[in-house]
Amino acid sequence: MDLFQINNLIWMLPLICVFAFLSIGLFSKFLPSEGAIISIFSIGFAFILFIFVLIDFISGDLAAIHSSFTWIDLGEWTISWGLLIDRISIVMIGLITFVAFLVQIYSVGYMKGDSRFGWYFAVHSLFASAMMLLVLSDNLLLLYFAWELVGLGSYLLIGFWYEKTSAAEAAKKAFVTTRIGDVGLLIGIIILFKATGTFHISSIIHAAQEGGISNEVIFWSSFLIFLGAMGKSAQFPLHVWLPDAMEGPTPVSALIHAATMVAAGIYLVGRMFPLFELGPGILVIISIVGIVTFILAGAIALVMTDIKRVLAYSTISHLGLMMLSLGSFGVPAAFFHLVLHGFSKALLFLGAGSVMHGMHDQTEVELMGGLRKKMPITSLTFLVGSLSLAGIVPLSGFFSKDEILISIWEYNSWFLPITLFGVFLSSLYMIRLYCLIFLSTARSEYAEKAHESPRTMTYPLIILSILALFSGLLAFPFPFTGWEGFAAFIDDHHKFHMIPWLTVVSILVAFSGAFLGWVIYGSRRIVINNISSPLKFLYRLVFRKFLFDEIYSWIANKIVFTFSRWITIFDRVIVNDTGIDGVGNSTKKSADILKYFQSGYLYNYSLVMVVGLFLMAIAWWLVE
């Protein structure tokens, strides 16, 4: 076995970052720049390795690269760990390594002077490593393994500033909320194991396609696995953790929203899609969850006034769109959108970080305004990201959205009008955000004194904005190169095609949203209060985020914790004091009573004897 064979080399992808995590975690104090350099070097190495693997993968006619070893041998069952490079995972690896690399470079400037500078990079490495393991794993158990480690990474990064109570709470909320979905995921995985005797994804899918698994089992296991995906990808009603996740440093948000964590759920559904499509009704459930998330989160994004919250809800909304696409057989479109959205969202979050950097960590858009002149690079790149997410032609977001719309039209046409409404919302809130931050005049002292960020921060912005501008072109087949479009790369059966009228409609919808946004927030020809006042109730409901947080905390405090206190009291008073101590006390009491029969005095005993004899005599006399 040659260590440098490509299929053994892919283990290096996650392992090098684990190495970075361990070395920084243990020895950060002794390392130059507290170890940040090691972390960046590792993820950069992983990115280069990705390119080598990609070349090998393409030159091998896209044949899967696979490597595995036995983890536990239980005789009848063997649990092996394997990594798999195929069309989906190579795309994900590219996205993860690239975005993580840029985010880490950006973080050097952003986190400068933080008391736990080294630890920040250590956890970053762990996070990236877990995410790579997740997308590479060839079996569900290893996937779950990495899945939970991703959860740990997010917990540590969101709670990075743990001295803040809000950060500690947000970290806990993220872990617990996704963990609730994970209960479903693990049960689903074990049910599949029970049915097939293996965790191996392709074996399970093969068994399902051959009819080796009953429909009931497929339905329930798919549904339970989807619960896990809902948690990680922040789908309604398990989305509540993602907006709070902004308590972590802003580059972390860029990473979580673009490349790691939330991408996991989309990836999982895409990976297990051949199973899901066999389950009766599963795709309908996915579509409904997706479209509800798409619309509701879009509506919330429209009214939030915190820059990071707007972006967070926009992520949730777009994840909903991807789920909807998956539910409409649009697996390639969903992955395409995942990648392009990843670029744009990383760009926007890093841009937001740059804005905050210049604004002394203010996140309220009401305090901004007029930053276009003071932060020209940030402003321009942010505009690119906004337009891309808004789906304005010809930026990248337009192309992926177009492919999703085609899928929906072909398989789920009932959902098309609502989806278009969502597209409208999404371009409206993005333009609103841009106008509020960068146009008109400064609305606070902070905004007046704002300044552009250092180069380690602006260069990643520029690189990402170039990608956000042009990566959409990957949708098209390139003549003479063998590239037949992104969709065909993911799945041979999806040839690149367009539906002209749908494209025109989508362009019009996106433009009208953007135009409305500009009219209201940019040129201010329409005063927003005139529109919102008749809809006051609706506005308040949306502004309170449909009361999800309130309802959940009510359930947690009033039901779960109250119940647990009752159980605690029950345990102490009933089980212990009454049950266990009761036995002891009754023994003691009966002893107290019985002890009088053992007084030790002769006259007591003779009295009892005499009375006894007398009674016996009477008894004898009565019987006779």
Next chain:
Amino acid sequence: MIDLFNETSLLALIILPLLGVVLLMLIPSAYKDVVRYSALSISTIVSLIALLVYLSFDHSIQGYQFLYTYSWLDIPGVWGEGSGAISLDLGIDGIAALMVLLTGIVMFTGTIVSWSIKEDLKDFFILYFLLLSGVFGVFVSLDMFFFFFFYELSVLPMYLLIGKWGSSSKFPTFARSKEYSAMKLTLVLVAGSVLIWVAIIAIFIQANLGTFNILAIEKVISENLSSDFQKIAFPLLLIGFGILAGLWPFHTWSPDGHVSAPTAVSMVHAGVLMKLGAFGIIRIGMLLLPEGAQFWMPLLIVLGAVNVIYGAISAMGQTDLKYVIGYSSVSHMGYVLMGIATLHYLGLTGAVLQMFSHGVMTALFFAVVGMIYERTHTRDSLVLQGLAKKMTVTTILFGIAGLTSLGLPGLSGFVAELLIFMGIFQSYGFGGIILGAFAVLGAAITAIYILRLIAKSFFGPISTQWEDLTDSNLRERFAAGILVLTILLIGLWPYPFVEVIKHGVDPILSGILGAI
């Protein structure tokens, strides 16, 4: 040399701590450092022997290993010629080998964290070694009489250890004195012992061999131990041993006992002592009464599920760090009981691995809480706040223990629980799926209370009274480090452990499944 080791090492595990007791008695208690270092050297020697026993245990050879026999009491003429009635028969299978290793680890780390005990250090170590001698004795005995003898030996020192070196706790609504906890623990466990003793004597009489030897009796199960007898005798063992394993509703001695005990005793208590109960169910109950086990296991798996959920919900309602961990032990021992009750290869393997994993994890938990309590003199999670700022390493150690208990992959708890889950889903048909779902849910509830605790006590702004805290010292970190490494080793590379467990699990299960 190797032969000598093979023959006497198990005996040494019992005798050396007793010799240590004698040695400590001879040292004047004023020489505290002499006491400490002698205790440490005894612990080190015994733990090294335990480690060597585990390492030289060969799982590819079937049957019990490291056999040793000493005929203690002969009753000739009653049951026929030549059958020694009671003899000290020692030997281990894979399950016992792992438990011996666990005891060694906990004993060693427990000695290190006891370094800072101020009051009557010598007497503490005397009782501590007495306790551990008993624990080793239970794991290596193949004779029911001595099994029971050592079982009692390991319970009784607890009374003094908790009653003297323990701490009482006061809460707004109730109080628990250490004397009360010690008394309750001892009485409840002795009550369980009575049931066990009845069952052991019944098996002795029914087997009609004149010997308490487990292996001898095992050979005559099908002839002498009728199915009806087994069904009557098994619940006695189940409840008797179950009490020590924290079986609901007989569990309340355990959280109170944990809370009142001094750090090292909590570690041994939750880490090893509770495992004796589960070990007893496997060693005597399942091995000698296979049909009884078959008959009663459906009850045990339901009670185990109650343990898991009830323990976790109770832990959620607690505010004292040690109470939270105490109830989490009840919850985690529920997984062990469920795994045993699956009567499935995966489940039973997972149960034994969970015994080991939980032992190490909970020892780490109590060691860390001990470090905090020594510095802050409180365990109230409402008073502790923002400790991470000053006690960073301690926080990380607590976090690792917490993540292990909530089943984070890469740490030992995940592997053990996974195997148990798989076993539960494989057994009892649809009921198994429902119970399995509850078991998985239990792990999610664990996440809630552990993370709540961390957020409350370790994160957030540090309160002014803790500004001057010092972090854990090297001695404490060394002890905790051993436990952390063990947790990581099992979590990442469980296969070697699983192979050893398989050695013990296979014959037991084939006995039970063959008996149907």
